Amino acid sequence: MSRKPGNRCPPRILDAILRTKRTAEGCAWGHTLDNFFCAKPPASASGTAGKEEEYSWTDVWTTSVLHGPADEGSISREPAMRARKPWPVLKIPRRGGDSVPALGDVDPGSDHENDGPDSALSTGELAPCYERGELATRDADPFQIDTFPKLEEFVPPEYLPDALCVHDPDHRVSGIEPTEDIVYYRRVFPAQNSGAGETATPERSGSRRVGHLYLTRQSRVGCGHHSNVYRASFRLPAPLETDSGGFVAVVAKVAVPRREAREHLDHEAATYQSFPSHLAQEFCGYALVPNVKYPVPVSAVVPKFFGYYVPEHGAGDIAGPSPILLLEECGSPVDPTNLSQDSKAECFSLFLRLHLSGFLQKSAFKKNILVQPGPLTVHPSQRSLETPGFRIIDFGRAVRRPPVGNQKDWLDEKESEVRDVQKVLRIPRYSMS
Numbered sequence: 001m002s003r004k005p006g007n008r009c010p011p012r013i014l015d016a017i018l019r020t021k022r023t024a025e026g027c028a029w030g031h032t033l034d035n036f037f038c039a040k041p042p043a044s045a046s047g048t049a050g051k052e053e054e055y056s057w058t059d060v061w062t063t064s065v066l067h068g069p070a071d072e073g074s075i076s077r078e079p080a081m082r083a084r085k086p087w088p089v090l091k092i093p094r095r096g097g098d099s100v101p102a103l104g105d106v107d108p109g110s111d112h113e114n115d116g117p118d119s120a121l122s123t124g125e126l127a128p129c130y131e132r133g134e135l136a137t138r139d140a141d142p143f144q145i146d147t148f149p150k151l152e153e154f155v156p157p158e159y160l161p162d163a164l165c166v167h168d169p170d171h172r173v174s175g176i177e178p179t180e181d182i183v184y185y186r187r188v189f190p191a192q193n194s195g196a197g198e199t200a201t202p203e204r205s206g207s208r209r210v211g212h213l214y215l216t217r218q219s220r221v222g223c224g225h226h227s228n229v230y231r232a233s234f235r236l237p238a239p240l241e242t243d244s245g246g247f248v249a250v251v252a253k254v255a256v257p258r259r260e261a262r263e264h265l266d267h268e269a270a271t272y273q274s275f276p277s278h279l280a281q282e283f284c285g286y287a288l289v290p291n292v293k294y295p296v297p298v299s300a301v302v303p304k305f306f307g308y309y310v311p312e313h314g315a316g317d318i319a320g321p322s323p324i325l326l327l328e329e330c331g332s333p334v335d336p337t338n339l340s341q342d343s344k345a346e347c348f349s350l351f352l353r354l355h356l357s358g359f360l361q362k363s364a365f366k367k368n369i370l371v372q373p374g375p376l377t378v379h380p381s382q383r384s385l386e387t388p389g390f391r392i393i394d395f396g397r398a399v400r401r402p403p404v405g406n407q408k409d410w411l412d413e414k415e416s417e418v419r420d421v422q423k424v425l426r427i428p429r430y431s432m433s
Helices: 011-020 051-057 063-067 258-272 341-356 408-424
Strands: 028-030 036-039 061-062 163-167 183-191 208-214 221-222 227-235 248-257 285-290 305-311 324-328 369-374 384-392
Touching: 028 063, 063 221, 183 258, 258 305, 258 324, 341 369, 341 384, 341 408
Parallel strands: 163 208
Antiparallel strands: 028 285, 036 061, 163 183, 183 305, 208 227, 221 227, 227 248, 248 324, 305 324, 369 384
16 A cells, blocks of 8 residues: 555554465555445544544455454455466366365366365366377377467476476577587476375486477567577476477577576576566456556466476586477567557566565566467467467566665665666556556
């Protein structure tokens, strides 16, 4: 909540602010837009009617500010904030008594009013993924990337490959010297410190889970001074299954053969590894993000991270193959001239929530703000740009807030990035706050 400079917040109002429901970044949260109110504190809130002007500020409040999260009444019927699931592609065979991650289940409700806990599906049910028969799995060509569904679900680290076999006939990962058609990689991030436990036995080569990645020249979807980005087909190791022969589509980012480019990719991978998990998750409801004057959806800020892999031989050698960063595919760059005011506010809020989480992106260009049809909770055939989803990408220059000491430089850079984002999105400087 914001207030005019020089006004003091009454203790009663301050107490209400402190007890409101909040997102992981600390923003006031409400389940639907009906849970937000434009409110002006009554004169009695300041103690005496004569001092009303001292507190004459107007704010947007949430239901939990007005009632408190533990009070009886309407607030007790407001569901809790929860992460929402993308339409499922991955499946794990269910076996009696096994405890498995919540993969393969449809989101309990795509509409806000259906987000209550009683509507959740049983984790023992397998969700309907893509219709069987869309692909003849035995004859699936892994280089026909457009035939595979996008991987949009969170994959627990223990199910990611420890080793990656990269099929690269066009030498997309080559350094200064040409590479072989098949290059072998090992996983750096997430760290290999967990196993599949008792849920299933993963596919292994020796002692490692092995995945397969397929790159082609034609599948390039982006390029820059330091890297090239490809849409790639990705085969996760068992026990994960799909109805497309086990293949999904992801984004693979590789560095050009320069030392600075390799350092940028290393830094970006470390940044994705350090992001709190909530930045890559969509949540039900809306949030009041500081410097945005009305509620915005609590959407994911960044793509999901599927691992950082380096060559088994010659890692760090510019002459050798590039490391590979695997991410969720999140659409195409925005055109600010075609964005509605609500969409601009949502894009702007993503940067503000990134800042609240302690990170600066440091490369605020429209090519680094992506849009895709949504919502992701429904089958891809039902998605539309009328309900878009947005993400921020490219963290090769990202800066993390220092934990202690003088933070003036970081705060100055944050204000500079806010102005840069407003300029990119064509937002008048004071129109959102």
